[in-house]
Amino acid sequence: MTDRRVAVVGGGISGLSAAHTLIDAGVRVSVFESSPVLGGKIATTTLDGLALPTAPDAFLARQPEMVELASELGLEDELIAPAAREARIARGSRLYPLPPNLLGLPTDLGALADSGLISRDGVARAALDLTAADDRPAEDESVGALVRRRLGDEVLEYLVDPLLGGINAGDSDRLSAQAGVPQIGAARELHPSLIEAVRTMQARATPNPDAPIFLTPQSGLQSMIDRLGQRVLEHAELRLGQPADIERASDGWHVNRERFDRVVVATAADPAANLLSPIAPATADGLRTIDASSVALLLLVLPLDSIDLPAAVSGVLVPRLEGRMVTAISVATNKWPHIADDRIVLRVSVGRRTDQRWLHMNDDALLDAVRADLAELIGLEHPPIAHHATRWIEALPQYDVGHAGRIDLLEDALREDAPGVHLAGPMLRGLGLPACVRSGRTAAAAALA
Numbered sequence: 001m002t003d004r005r006v007a008v009v010g011g012g013i014s015g016l017s018a019a020h021t022l023i024d025a026g027v028r029v030s031v032f033e034s035s036p037v038l039g040g041k042i043a044t045t046t047l048d049g050l051a052l053p054t055a056p057d058a059f060l061a062r063q064p065e066m067v068e069l070a071s072e073l074g075l076e077d078e079l080i081a082p083a084a085r086e087a088r089i090a091r092g093s094r095l096y097p098l099p100p101n102l103l104g105l106p107t108d109l110g111a112l113a114d115s116g117l118i119s120r121d122g123v124a125r126a127a128l129d130l131t132a133a134d135d136r137p138a139e140d141e142s143v144g145a146l147v148r149r150r151l152g153d154e155v156l157e158y159l160v161d162p163l164l165g166g167i168n169a170g171d172s173d174r175l176s177a178q179a180g181v182p183q184i185g186a187a188r189e190l191h192p193s194l195i196e197a198v199r200t201m202q203a204r205a206t207p208n209p210d211a212p213i214f215l216t217p218q219s220g221l222q223s224m225i226d227r228l229g230q231r232v233l234e235h236a237e238l239r240l241g242q243p244a245d246i247e248r249a250s251d252g253w254h255v256n257r258e259r260f261d262r263v264v265v266a267t268a269a270d271p272a273a274n275l276l277s278p279i280a281p282a283t284a285d286g287l288r289t290i291d292a293s294s295v296a297l298l299l300l301v302l303p304l305d306s307i308d309l310p311a312a313v314s315g316v317l318v319p320r321l322e323g324r325m326v327t328a329i330s331v332a333t334n335k336w337p338h339i340a341d342d343r344i345v346l347r348v349s350v351g352r353r354t355d356q357r358w359l360h361m362n363d364d365a366l367l368d369a370v371r372a373d374l375a376e377l378i379g380l381e382h383p384p385i386a387h388h389a390t391r392w393i394e395a396l397p398q399y400d401v402g403h404a405g406r407i408d409l410l411e412d413a414l415r416e417d418a419p420g421v422h423l424a425g426p427m428l429r430g431l432g433l434p435a436c437v438r439s440g441r442t443a444a445a446a447a448l449a
């Protein structure tokens with residue numbers, strides 16, 4: 001144990017990962033969390049007797065940070081992969097299987113044609129990617145601009161945009177290829193043809209087609225928060241229900257008038273901007289330029305056999321052009337059969353950057369609108385046994401073109417104006433849980449340096 005004191009502001013996965021690293025290093029840590037519970041967006045509700053996550057339910061397996069964290073917390077043996085892996089895309093009155101792809105970029109034009117999802121003209125347009133001249137601009141561009149140019153509008157609108165939108169509820173015409181989808185950014189660097197680039201990337205990757213894409217602890221992501229919370233209780237100070245503010249002190253920083261040598265700010269971008277504006281105004285201004293999408297997640301518990309989807313189907317993505325309220329349906333009980341074998345649980349996503357119609361609806365109106373879409377998409381006629389809606393306001397940061405450069409600048413300004421104060425969270429370099437853990441660890445390492 002050293003005398004250095006570090007405050008962590010924000011008790012979501014980013015802040016708790018920072019605290020976990022700092023505790024390991026033997027410094028004195030205090031975690032400030034404004035709400036009465038830890039976890040932030042990793043939250044659980046009980047519905048019809050089932051404990052169900054109201055936001056993330058799994059994490060990407062190929063990024064190591066969550067797997068490592070689970071193992072550090074003694075949960076490695078609990079990690080399970082989804083039992084259902086086939087997604088469908090809705091177009092008109094039909095659901096189409098997803099053709100082979102990497103983040104929506106097709107890898108096999110024959111299979112793309114066979115899927116029926118893209119018209120013959122659309123497939124012919126996509127094939128031009130293989131022969132069209134190298135037209136890559138030197139600077140960052142949007143995923144939309146890149147995919148429209150190489151593969152055509154239809155592949156963007158019915159494949160890439162729905163897949164990416166299922167992750168960030170964003171608009172691929174504004175999403176930075178470089179920062180928003182690093183794999184697509186890397187494909188763009190690798191080869192003028194996106195199809196060739198993705199084939200090369202897949203050939204270089206370890207050829208294990210059975211490797212899980214997603215993982216989660218059988219006891220739920222909540223169990224990781226519970227264990228991190230337990231570590232904080234045992235080895236640090238926990239200030240729950242205490243919104244923090246930060247002031248400059250003569251020999252460090254004051255958080256809620258307590259002195260600390262270093263501070264890790266691990267809240268969402270907007271609260272971070274409010275916290276930093278008195279001490280690092282340029283960083284606060286930079287954070288305020290990061291737009292964030294709002295979404296609603298509806299959990300529906302249904303009787304068995306009430307939907308027209310086989311057990312192998314994990315969910316349905318709904319392209320923007322379909323004009324529906326529902327953006328994605330995840331069949332939780334197909335993916336995670338241990339949840340229940342006598343009921344169906346759906347996680348239904350509503351809202352995207354370009355569609356806020358739901359924002360002013362009450363729960364009943366929202367449920368009616370969702371049920372109308374589900375009746376047409378998956379044949380659901382039965383009213384739910386139980387339902388629950390969570391509204392996540394400005395929850396998903398949007399990485400517009402040029403994002404990476406703006407983050408570098410705002411972090412430079414933070415180092416200059418408030419040395420010893422560090423940022424973590426999904427507004428920086430990745431939205432998913434592994435990236436949040438990485439950002440928490442990086443901020444902790446900077447606080448220890």
Ligand SMILES: Cc1cc2nc3c(=O)[nH]c(=O)nc-3n(C[C@H](O)[C@H](O)[C@H](O)COP(=O)(O)OP(=O)(O)OC[C@H]3O[C@@H](n4cnc5c(N)ncnc54)[C@H](O)[C@@H]3O)c2cc1C
Nearest residue numbers: 010012013014034040041055056057243244271426432433
């Ligand atoms: C609906 C939805 C589904 C998602 N699904 C997935 C998924 O399946 N897989 C995946 O990898 N990612 C998913 N994500 C993304 C992922 O959940 C988030 O990026 C991640 O949880 C963010 O963690 P965080 O700790 O950075 O922020 P948060 O979880 O937002 O935590 C920040 C904490 O800071 C606290 N706080 C704010 N202001 C103050 C203050 N002044 N003082 C003290 N505390 C403060 C807040 O109360 C909050 O607890 C999803 C997100 C949403 C919204």
